[in-house]
Amino acid sequence: MLQKKLLVVILSVLMVSIVVVPIGLLYVLNNGNPYTKYLAEKYVPTHLEEVGYSKEDIKQTHYIEPKHLINKDFYHGHYKVIFQDEPTVVYYYGVTKKGKEVIQFCEREPTLGIVEQITEQTKHSVLDCDYSLENRK
Known part of the structure; x- marks a missing residue:
């Protein structure tokens, strides 16, 4: 009897994992963390x-x-x-x-849809900024 309950619990956890993990992974891939x-x-x-x-x-x-x-x-x-x-x-x-x-x-x-970066000082730019594309390794 105890072995049957244990088997049911293990199978239930396994089935939930098989369903929940891929759904969670797809959510994070599509929407971010x-x-x-x-x-x-x-x-x-x-x-x-x-x-x-x-x-x-x-x-x-x-x-x-x-x-x-x-x-x-x-x-x-x-x-x-x-x-x-x-x-x-x-x-x-x-x-x-x-x-x-x-x-x-x-x-x-x-914001004009041009894919280029602005490198000169702008009205709201700060001096102590950091580069998002550096230190990536």
């Missing part, structure tokens, strides 16, 4: 408020999941920000793995 999304959505808006930006200063924000490897010192997700007074430039922010600090990435892009 929910933990990194939570961290970005928690820390970046707070950081923007702390440095003096109000909700009226910001035109658009949302979490994005890059499809390529990024700097290994940061969590994989980025937080995309477009400011009201500079609507043609996209800024990216990341959260560090050590200390959960919010850092602006040096890479900025025009």
Whole structure:
């Protein structure tokens, strides 16, 4: 009797694993890691408020999941920000793995659909930015 119950429990766990693991894997591949999304959505808006930006200063924000490897010192997700007074430039922010600090990435892009990076100083760029495409190994 005990062996039969043990066999039923083992088979149940095995069947649940066979179903749940692939569903979870597909979710993470399509939507990104929910933990990194939570961290970005928690820390970046707070950081923007702390440095003096109000909700009226910001035109658009949302979490994005890059499809390529990024700097290994940061969590994989980025937080995309477009400011009201500079609507043609996209800024990216990341959260560090050590200390959960919010850092602006040096890479900025025009919003015009052109795939190139802006390298010169812009209105909302900071001097202590970090590169998302460095330190990837």
